[in-house]
Amino acid sequence: MRTTSVGVIRIVTKGPGDVSGLMAMIGAGAIDPREILAILGKTEGNGGVNDFTREYAVAALCTALAPQLSLSPEEVEQRIAFVMSGGTEGVLSPHITVFTRREVERPPAGLSGKRLSIGMAHTRDFLPEELGRAAQIAETAAAVRAAMADAGITDPADVHFVQIKCPLLTSDRVEAASARGHKTATTSAYGSMAYSRGASALGVAVALGETGSDISDEDVLRRYDLFSKVASTSAGIELMHNVVIVLGNSAASVSEFEIGHAVMSDAIDAAAVTSALKSVGLGVAPQAEAGRELVNIFAKAEASPDGSVRGFRHTMLEDTDISSTRHARAAVGGLIAGLAGTGAVYVSGGAEHQGPAGGGPVAVIARLSD
Amino acid sequence: MRTTSVGVIRIVTKGPGDVSGLMAMIGAGAIDPREILAILGKTEGNGGVNDFTREYAVAALCTALAPQLSLSPEEVEQRIAFVMSGGTEGVLSPHITVFTRREVERPPAGLSGKRLSIGMAHTRDFLPEELGRAAQIAETAAAVRAAMADAGITDPADVHFVQIKCPLLTSDRVEAASARGHKTATTSAYGSMAYSRGASALGVAVALGETGSDISDEDVLRRYDLFSKVASTSAGIELMHNVVIVLGNSAASVSEFEIGHAVMSDAIDAAAVTSALKSVGLGVAPQAEAGRELVNIFAKAEASPDGSVRGFRHTMLEDTDISSTRHARAAVGGLIAGLAGTGAVYVSGGAEHQGPAGGGPVAVIARLSD
Amino acid sequence: MRTTSVGVIRIVTKGPGDVSGLMAMIGAGAIDPREILAILGKTEGNGGVNDFTREYAVAALCTALAPQLSLSPEEVEQRIAFVMSGGTEGVLSPHITVFTRREVERPPAGLSGKRLSIGMAHTRDFLPEELGRAAQIAETAAAVRAAMADAGITDPADVHFVQIKCPLLTSDRVEAASARGHKTATTSAYGSMAYSRGASALGVAVALGETGSDISDEDVLRRYDLFSKVASTSAGIELMHNVVIVLGNSAASVSEFEIGHAVMSDAIDAAAVTSALKSVGLGVAPQAEAGRELVNIFAKAEASPDGSVRGFRHTMLEDTDISSTRHARAAVGGLIAGLAGTGAVYVSGGAEHQGPAGGGPVAVIARLSD
């Protein structure tokens, strides 16, 4: 019995502080602000440590949504999962994707197949010394299972994208652990982001059976043969727990949308992008398919750690002028935009244990107009 | 009667000063240095005003080839056309492409179809005030016709890529013109590069009949509806004339290679890249075609001047941290590398009048193993 | 008869959205929000077109001050003059400087000498075609005189820093002018910022008698021998008029502060910085002066347009990786911080007609504890 409906709307923005598109849709009744579960966005910053466009975008959204929800901006930030990915290099175009969910009383008749569903869960707060280690992996795995249940998904094969927000270490947090006699995985704030992202991705892999569950602390950021094909993780300073968003297809959903995915084995894996498009009935641009429309693509990009792509040297990791994550987003964004026919896609950097080294997951959501 | 043979060899480099690959091939007899006509390369720099990797690469090549040719390094630079394009953003991989030409006495039997041919010519030295104006357009057009004749090509449809090196203005040159009572098109050295590239590209368009020949000074860098579909131009401080290299197919050539092209209408035009590959019998990666092998792809990239790609805003032109040319090469390089299956391709920035605004020419050379 | 008091407080920030320092001072009664006249700040961005930290900082301040003033955030932005300068390169440290003003009924006895005073005024809205031209110069000059009167300053020699916010052109504004049959000074948004800054600075020069008043449209951005020694101008998209803030010394002020200035003739003019410090009784760090304390320094920096500093070539203008404005702020910031003993100083880029070419004004505010 189908009981929930999920909405996905991609809205272009004119700047990180621009909420006019979302507000217009709310004003027109196209989006009910009480149904908003999560907002994923691409903002104009550099995607690095000093990228303030992410927090600016979240602040602007919370301030704008607060009166709509009769909440304070701080309460809005607690209620809705905001995941902003900085960096719109090359042809990538700033935008947000709004995910909504509501209960349906009388499902439409004649709906066939599984449809897009979304589930959320979060872990308990972590201790600083747990980040990037087995505890974060195990707790994340449990949260992924809870989010799957929330989404009405039982088969791991129906999970196509798992977006996670996870904590990072600060010097205060490192010192707090030290005062209690514990060593953290790293003392570097920047380095801890990779540890937290990696352990979170491994938690997804464990939950979905993509790897065994006996992953040790030493495997994180070392055993790159262990990875999830659907994990996309992002570290932020504002929380100490993991927030898990599962996107998949479920027979319990009445939504108009379908999601599918593939795994790019490297940064130029056009075949994987094409395969992801095909998995939801879409062709490569400009070939339109009857009754199917692209909503958005979600992908991770990184410079391959071995310094080459299919045997040819790349220079991303040695560039002191441009961060390798910016290079990688620009290149992978160019490829995906070319095959999708649009630059308004979500390509995010930092893909530790998210797809194979140098590659990453690519998920596609299509709207079915049947 | 077929009389010339053309060779094309792509050689990876380990740095802008690395000539070991070329020297090894000369040592092994695979390349006769006396037959080298031109070397096009991608180097690691930023492709901007302060990119010294281009002149470093040329200096290293001239120094290495000098004893081979019993010439001074300066004479080598006069004899061989060196065109270095800085910027290997994203998955682009540093390499050089060596073009050789020799006369053949007894052409092989059973060769069918037109084959890759190469021709060169140059204009007279320009006066500073002629750069970016009708004189440069007309002289370039004449040189393109001369290079076509040198290549044994009569039909403009057989021309698939015209690479041009052209001069730029310096403050000395601007002053020299001023002292004679003439105003130059611009007084900015950086700005003059665009003028010279644009006028040179329009010269190609005139020679090939892609536009009428009545192009006025005012049309340069303004009438972007006037463009060549095969021009690729690059400005350098070291010369005051245009060097023109025509690549096309000719019945007079016995080479193993074939060239074709298409025009990208924008930076995400995957269909054009696919079409260029198909024009020489190649498929999209990883689909290999029997008897055909990709040698290299030559393309121009630029951020569309109107600030959007297929209706979605891009941020390349407003980025104070990364030059728009770097963004554009990374994105277009990602797309072409994905479809070609390799990042060792020649994607160059600055595409004034070279393809439509925001797009650019894309040419492919294949080796035929029949 | 002394009637007004002016306060100047420098508050460090932890990020562009950090208002905690200001809120704490308001909470503690150290600042009365109703007395705030202007806030000048240095934020972490790149200072270029895509620097969103400036608008983020203003948005955060307006949102935080709105309930304090029983106004909407938009009304706060109208009431208080916010001038955010992006770019804390090198040792520069992010901070805001809050200027307050209030009437005093009974001035303290025994106060000698002129003290810091602040005055504000604004011009009428400009037509797009007036920007960067004589109309903007003349109107600005009138507003400077009005702001001087507001500050209780009659002698131009008592004016030591004039901060101006001025408009820029957008494509809409250019088109509006064009539709009425008028051409704007430039059609480039980026280029219009320099025109507007330059004309505004010339307006200051006219008002203070630093130049004659017969400045023509052609002189803007060309006659760099015409400049103001105290102007600091900044262009923003959010207004169509000029906001003028005059800082000087006045016998009508009872403030604890004094302001002085000097003019850097080039980017390494240590003597000018020392002279500006001395003008308010301060020595070079670490030499403390009894009864005098540095509050802040306000300076403009730019790469000298002729490409050299005291005969030695600089590379700021040819750097495709780092904008010349970032280079200039880092270098001048390093010098001023060294002489002042602190990196929390206001060094801003883009100094057209603000000091001589390659140099700029440097003003110092000291607190007198006598």
Place this chain on the structure above:
Amino acid sequence: MRTTSVGVIRIVTKGPGDVSGLMAMIGAGAIDPREILAILGKTEGNGGVNDFTREYAVAALCTALAPQLSLSPEEVEQRIAFVMSGGTEGVLSPHITVFTRREVERPPAGLSGKRLSIGMAHTRDFLPEELGRAAQIAETAAAVRAAMADAGITDPADVHFVQIKCPLLTSDRVEAASARGHKTATTSAYGSMAYSRGASALGVAVALGETGSDISDEDVLRRYDLFSKVASTSAGIELMHNVVIVLGNSAASVSEFEIGHAVMSDAIDAAAVTSALKSVGLGVAPQAEAGRELVNIFAKAEASPDGSVRGFRHTMLEDTDISSTRHARAAVGGLIAGLAGTGAVYVSGGAEHQGPAGGGPVAVIARLSD
């Protein structure tokens, strides 16, 4: 008895490949190429991993000097110590400083005081696992003592600047150590540069008695309270041993030059720069001293690891757009240039154990015209 003479000539360059200034001086007899001992230079690159201007400059110098010395370019590189520091941020101006040395038969009469002397030595080749550890420290200390002897200096107080070129790790070198059963200090090439620079600087500190000699492997890059006040070290891929250049004053020298130094305790330590100038009889610009002329200043700069300068937060370490070494050189370069009156000074980045954390040595060479 004075027996050697040392020459120091600063020559501006127009680009990293420009050798015309040096060649002109050789042509005019002002420099005897056979007497050249070392060349230190500032080049236009970013000073990072992909800065090719350093090797380009060395290649150009070797190629130009080879016929002068009847050597191959490779032999020139062995004979002369080339130390190129990339990065001319802000007002820093590209140049080289040529050090020459020759024996004198009849010393001029009436020379008083110690004069500039230069000595060189090198260590044995290191094993990869020795880099950044006690072995490198001890061997460097021995080489410093040998170079002091070569310079005719016995008192450590007469040593004012020790420039060292040291090796770095590559993946090949790491693997070679691993194959022999040894672990290197780090597996990262970039990271090994800091280890090698740090251990080399500690070697100087040991040799000069600035620290005890019982420094353990664990102290490198951790005990920042251990440092040399005169060390300046630079890692390069082209060698496996340390080259040590000692600059000091000696009674055995008849040179026209004198050297002195001070230590900047942080990046804004103007007093230290002033003190270094005074130590050789020079004043702060523009105060000229009779009979004394500035030749060059040699300094190290770095972003203070604790994220602040004199209590105020800096943003250099969190900037994903500009490397902290570029920020630091720009700021310190601005300060030194301001006090020295010229941007043609040698300010180099990466100051591990070279001066206190966030600070660094600053040495000054003056010419005495008495």
